[in-house]
Amino acid sequence: MRFVDEFRDSDKARALAAKITGLCEPGRQYKLMEVCGGHTHTIYKHGLEDYLPEQITLVHGPGCPVCVIPMGRVDDAMALAAEPDVIMTSFGDMMRVPGSNGSFFDAKARGTDIRMIYSPLDALKIARQNPDRRVVFMAIGFETTAPSTAMTVLRAASAGLTNFSIFCNHVTIIPAIKAILDSPDLRLDGFIGPGHVSTVIGCRPYEFIARDYGKPVVVAGFEPLDILQSIYMLMLQLSRGQSVVENQYSRVVPWNGNLTALKAIGQTMELRPYFEWRGLGFISQSALKVRESYAAFDAELIFQVPGVRVADPKACQCGEVLKGVLKPWECKVFGTACTPETPIGTCMVSPEGACAAYYNYGRLTRTRVKEAIRS
């Protein structure tokens, strides 16, 4: 197996794999979903599925907040960037996401002032340094980055800045998980809970999954052994007919989350009644917008955005991949028309997207090739 030598603690991995196999009921298939781009990355890079018995399939859910932004919202962002006095600021992974007329990267090449930044605080600094320009921050991410955006808005407010705003595209993980649980397409047995989102929201928000849907949840760390151990914990619960939330990543994730972070979000933002997710359609209460009291920092109020809904390209099957219904290699355009160099959809654009992760790592695993041929 290709990655065994590169993988430290491979003995421990094999030991866990043996225990996991021992917990499988004969003849039963198990589908476990992870909703964190970081987990997808680790799973593909280390070929973790090859350590697991064939009965267990890992399904990749909508863990990439860049991937779920619909094309229409990207177009809105491009419109903001095109405003003559605007400096658009964005994280790196947003730069190549295609809208109807190219990406931030393309617009930047054409001369639009779009700057890649590491932190929303960098955008604040740019606003201070350019009082005659209006700086817009493209705010994306789940609850992991929302607190940082919130704290930045609070700092902008206390500094009395009048030339800084955010285009808020923060999404929340729980409604997406609920939408998947309610979807008739998929029968899941358990969830590998996201790592860093949970440092903010804690483990309690997942309790409805265990309580109301009867599926066990284990919040997992990012290392291969973390994920294997979490899978073991899930299988143990399943073998005992249990469904509770467990925290395998307790060395980093506090059960109650980060109260300061949650308060900052609550102070500056509120839930939109609904928001469109690429591939999942409209989901209620699944995204954040700026509160009225901070309207001076809301780019959607300061500027006109087209707000046009744009359908995905016909060939694009990102929706099904995001829901975990299709594996990346099952998409008709995977690896042919759609590659990291020429992405059609966001699952391929973002390095955290399932397709990009698979393209970069998964294809090299022999077993994967066998499976692709078999299916």
Add this chain to the structure above:
Amino acid sequence: MCLGIPGEVIEFLPDQPDLARVEVSGVRRVINVGLLADEMPEPGEWVLIHVGFALSKIDEDEAAAALEFLEGIGQAYEDEIAALAESRIE
């Protein structure tokens, strides 16, 4: 954006509340520690950093393990460190 990176707190900025200088893989930059108001880290302690904010405190062993893991990720980690190196929030 995606990666939470461990950094060691070096010192606080005396005239700027919530800002601290950290060291990440040999790079020293200023980040915001305001989200840890309830459990402010001391110099020498380690934090998990996302987009210029410390999200949680971690112990040194976890920081070392996380760093080793991240260095194994390759390009994505290099990109994150490069982005952090460009960051000048103070």
